Amino acid sequence: MLLILFLLFSLTKALVYWQKPYLLNKRGLLVNALTLAFALLIARGLGPVLAVPLELFLPMPGHALDTSYAFYPAELIPDLDTAYFRLAAFCLLLVLALFLLRRLLKPLLLFFQPETEEKLSRYQAGWAGFYALVDTYLLFFFTLQLLTFIGQDKLQEYLASDFWVSGLLFQSPVLSQWTFSFIFEGLAYGL
Secondary structure (H helix, E strand, O other), X not given: OHHHHHHHXXXXXXXXXXXXXXXXXXXXXXXXXXXXXXXXXXXXXXXXXXXXXXXXXXXXXXXXXXXXXXXXXXXXXXXXXXXXXXXXXXXXXXXXXXXXXHHHHHHHHHHOOOOOOOOOOHHHXXXXXXXXXXXXXXXXXXXXXXXXXXXXXXXXXXXXXXXHHHHHHHOOOOHHHHHHHXXXXXXXXXX
16 A cells, blocks of 8 residues: 555656656756755754754654554653654754745746757656655655654554565665664663
């Protein structure tokens, strides 16, 4: 089910990129990559700062002390609230930064767009597909990371038993280790 949703989201995103040729020329490809990189840097830098005030507005998913979490050892359960707010702040800032940066840079891309309509090449279609996969991958990864903090037994069983979910959360080349170290940075000294 997750794989089907992932493919549908990726296909939809690729079609959106295909309909906007100004995103697929050389400047558009560069701007798209830079906005993603800058949004990640902004979210990484400001995420821990926003996590503390976010505790006042965002409810923490409830959990009992006897809940067995599929992805977190028992030593980390007392620190799950802080880790959750760090991840939630990071995700909120990532979405907000991506939205604002892309909205601010869209007029520049439209201004420098060539006057003549040129047919999109396979190269550009490949990049549209690649960016769609990256965007969808980040969306699914961070959504599933947020779901791992919900202390419902059925949800934790599903997350642990589903092959695609556990593969996405544990086997992501850079994101898995980076996210875990980011959200638990300075919290779990006994591990």
